[in-house]
Amino acid sequence: MVTVMLTESQAWQVLGDVPDPEIPVVSVVELGIVREVASRAGGLRVVVTPTYSGCPATEVIADSIRAALAAAGAGAVDIETRLDPAWTTDWMGDAARDKLRAYGIAPPSGTAAAGGVQPIRFVAKSQTCPHCGSTDTERLSEFGSTACKALYRCRACREPFEYFKPI
Amino acid sequence: MTQRNTAAPGHIEYVLRLGDNALILGQRLSEWCGHAPVLEEDMALANTALDLIGQARLLLTHAGRLEGRGRDEDQLAFLRGERDYRNLTLAELPNEDFGRTVVRNFLFAAFQVPLYQRLTASSDAELAAVAAKSLKEARYHLSHAGEWVIRLGDGTDVSHDKAQAALDYLWPYTAEFFAANPIDDAVSAAGIGPAWHNLEADWEAAVVPVLVEATLTVPARTPFASYGKFGRHSEHMGHLLATMQTMQRTYPGAQW
Ligand SMILES: [Zn+2]
Numbered sequence: 132m133v134t135v136m137l138t139e140s141q142a143w144q145v146l147g148d149v150p151d152p153e154i155p156v157v158s159v160v161e162l163g164i165v166r167e168v169a170s171r172a173g174g175l176r177v178v179v180t181p182t183y184s185g186c187p188a189t190e191v192i193a194d195s196i197r198a199a200l201a202a203a204g205a206g207a208v209d210i211e212t213r214l215d216p217a218w219t220t221d222w223m224g225d226a227a228r229d230k231l232r233a234y235g236i237a238p239p240s241g242t243a244a245a246g247g248v249q250p251i252r253f254v255a256k257s258q259t260c261p262h263c264g265s266t267d268t269e270r271l272s273e274f275g276s277t278a279c280k281a282l283y284r285c286r287a288c289r290e291p292f293e294y295f296k297p298i
Numbered sequence: 299m300t301q302r303n304t305a306a307p308g309h310i311e312y313v314l315r316l317g318d319n320a321l322i323l324g325q326r327l328s329e330w331c332g333h334a335p336v337l338e339e340d341m342a343l344a345n346t347a348l349d350l351i352g353q354a355r356l357l358l359t360h361a362g363r364l365e366g367r368g369r370d371e372d373q374l375a376f377l378r379g380e381r382d383y384r385n386l387t388l389a390e391l392p393n394e395d396f397g398r399t400v401v402r403n404f405l406f407a408a409f410q411v412p413l414y415q416r417l418t419a420s421s422d423a424e425l426a427a428v429a430a431k432s433l434k435e436a437r438y439h440l441s442h443a444g445e446w447v448i449r450l451g452d453g454t455d456v457s458h459d460k461a462q463a464a465l466d467y468l469w470p471y472t473a474e475f476f477a478a479n480p481i482d483d484a485v486s487a488a489g490i491g492p493a494w495h496n497l498e499a500d501w502e503a504a505v506v507p508v509l510v511e512a513t514l515t516v517p518a519r520t521p522f523a524s525y526g527k528f529g530r531h532s533e534h535m536g537h538l539l540a541t542m543q544t545m546q547r548t549y550p551g552a553q554w
Contacts (some may be wrong), residue, residue, distance in 0.1 A: 184435060282338070296439070
């Protein structure tokens with residue numbers, strides 16, 4: 132049997148098409164979940180980092196990475212989970228932010244490094260509506276359908292939307 | 299069996315305290331799933347529980363490796379006896395009502411934040427990494443619970459009275475956070491983590507202004523003492539464990 136090996140850059144390309152299971156419009160690479168790809172004897176080693184400690188998607192993501200690389204002809208795939216440095220939404224590039232917006236999710240505003248959490252008793256910062264661009268919005272819920280999002284409503288177009296929290 | 303035990307004295311015990319706090323409060327908060335007063339808070343409590351259980355998984359996995367006897371996160375979470383758990387008593391108390399639940403979350407998150415902050419500088423690299431990750435989550439929990447404390451305390455007469463009753467009930471259990479003990483001394487001397495009694499000033503600085511703004515009366519300290527982190531638990535712990543452990547006790551080794 133001949134194993135067709137994948138180069139590291141080919142592997143990155145394959146992983147660039149692996150969607151996040153909860154926000155399929157962006158890939159696991161664009162979200163910053165894949166930290167490192169290294170070829171080694173007989174296969175590949177992929178380093179991933181979880182978004183939130185309890186994110187239920189973590190295991191699905193590892194499985195989809197394994198499946199995509201196997202289908203592309205990688206040999207044995209070894210997935211290592213690395214916590215340090217901790218995942219941050221700051222790793223999301225402009226292209227990923229545009230895709231989120233087009234999908235109806237407001238991307239994280241500002242940087243997590245600048246402090247995503249606001250002081251207690253705040254009027255929630257207004258976010259730009261991904262549908263109509265208005266900033267006349269209100270927060271409905273600090274937690275949304277997944278750990279990484281909050282729920283907002285636009286007062287201008289009346290549409291609800293999710294906001295990707297900066298962490 | 300898989301690895302030699304090279305942990306410093308108190309190291310495993312200290313990590314178990316961290317992991318068990320997250321596990322047991324995560325278990326308690328999970329009880330709200332589908333029962334919270336409004337949908338937004340149902341999601342909030344479930345998400346907070348998920349974060350805590352995620353932290354517990356990382357911490358208990360680490361404790362198992364330090365121990366070197368081949369116990370994994372599941373064996374530690376589901377197969378220990380009551381006296382082998384090292385969580386603070388506060389975490390195991392029943393939820394009672396929404397008011398007590400958010401007041402507890404607030405008092406607990408205000409403790410986790412400075413604790414995780416210090417732990418990011420731990421000489422134990424794995425612990426430092428878990429702390430850096432969990433700190434982001436704990437900050438968000440603190441902000442969410444703190445807003446509710448203010449909303450309930452500075453709300454209607456009924457919500458104020460319930461929030462005050464919750465605070466009066468929970469406050470004596472917070473003394474346990476800061477009870478000095480030889481494990482904390484050994485662990486802080488080794489640079490692994492802070493002695494918890496050194497966090498009291500930071501905790502009060504986070505807690506008191508919010509309680510004042512919530513128009514709540516900060517209770518006085520009393521001689522009451524609880525001992526969950528030393529393995530001596532309240533009468534509520536056995537019931538919690540019975541629920542949490544039933545699957546693994548009934549079907550040993552069962553996997554999802
Ligand atoms: Zn709009």
